[in-house]
Amino acid sequence: MKIFDPIPNVVLLGETNVGKSSLFNKMVGERVSLVGSQRDLTRDVIIKTSVTSNFNLVDLPGINRTDEIDHFIEKIPSVNAFLIVIDHTGWNDISNRFLKYAMNSGKKVLVLVNKSDLGHVHSNKNDMETRYISVLRNHGTDELNKYISSWFEEDEEEELKSISWGFVGRSNVGKSTLLNKLIGQERFLVKDEIGTTQEVNAVSITGKNKIFHMIDTPGYRKNTNLSDLEKASQYRLLKAINVSVSHFVVLIDITQGISRVDLLLMDKIWSRGKGLIVGIGMWDKMNSDLVVLSNAKKELKKRFHGVYCIAVSGITGYGINNLVNAMNEVETKMKKKVQTSHLNKWFASMKNTDAVNRSGIKYITQLGMNPPSFGLFSNRTIEDTRLRYLERKMIDHFDLQGVHLNLIVKHKKDK
Known part of the structure; x- marks a missing residue:
């Protein structure tokens, strides 16, 4: 049973220590993959979506043999594109085999030459789309998410x-x-x-x-x-x-x-x-x-x-x-917004209860959402037991099950 449609998965593929994990962290906007000079720091498949893209970015462990790829690819439900990452030293036997693997998959392939600030190397793959970047210098990386997202864009009437x-x-x-x-x-x-x-x-x-x-x-x-x-x-x-x-x-x-x-x-x-x-x-x-x-x-x-x-x-x-x-x-x-008229009507029905009378509450208003927050304007300190009672009543009356309401007691001196 599949309830949702999966977002496209874009796989970073390259040998150990070419900067895949640094690029991954840069593109998703947070430090998720481990980064360092030590080899083989990434030891499992990591999948993450940045808030600025419409695809999942997949970081694989640094691998040096193509026969290892399938072991990790099988952990990913589907692959829609490959980003082949090499560094300024250029192509070698391993990276050439990775490129061949990606090309044989029939998926979209983009070559990224990282550390290009250390020496601009021509990719020597005239038939391949190539971009030169430097994660360390933040060169050519900012626009990658937007560009790759364009591969999967569809006309939509509403923003997701x-x-x-x-x-x-x-x-x-x-x-x-x-x-x-x-x-x-x-x-x-x-x-x-x-x-x-x-x-x-x-x-x-x-x-x-x-x-x-x-x-x-x-x-x-x-x-x-x-x-x-x-x-x-x-x-x-x-x-x-x-x-x-x-x-x-x-x-x-x-x-x-x-x-x-x-x-x-x-x-x-x-x-x-x-x-x-x-x-x-x-x-x-x-x-x-x-x-x-x-x-x-x-x-x-x-x-x-x-x-x-x-x-x-x-x-x-x-x-x-x-x-x-x-x-x-x-x-x-x-994110529910309770209409002021409904809130006032409910409050009027509660005025004769001990929870309101003994708390000195004069009126109530909604202050915000996520979670729904309400200001209780009173000239007294309100006990926690009465606040919990009012919260239960509001949850039931306004159909707010599954949400813990934020009830904020405000006094006249509060701004």
């Missing part, structure tokens, strides 16, 4: 909206398996061992008038007795939660119950005003016990009022359509 969804959870709960089923591609690496995913990996796919950035994250683990590599993966996970990702699916293994680690992850996401869905995984392993599912939903919604709880299976595909529908709902509600 970009939405990021992070899939998080404990190690080995099936995040990568679920993502593969969701996008209809065997894109994310799956193994029956803890810690298989160490990087924050992303693939971009198109839906109706939207680009979804699906992000697979390392499993969340207690920060004790971890190796330096594991600590680095946990740092990248927390950075995604705190900064770079706006919506999350927290996948839990219901056969192990709802753990303290699960709740801690949800708290981190919910408290930061991010969109939240809880994926209840492994439910099919419990013979689809409705009592277990109902109890799990009650426990979660008591703590995170209105949160979507979706039973899913990355193996069978159960619940995938429900998950996609919930993702669309949460994304819409995160």
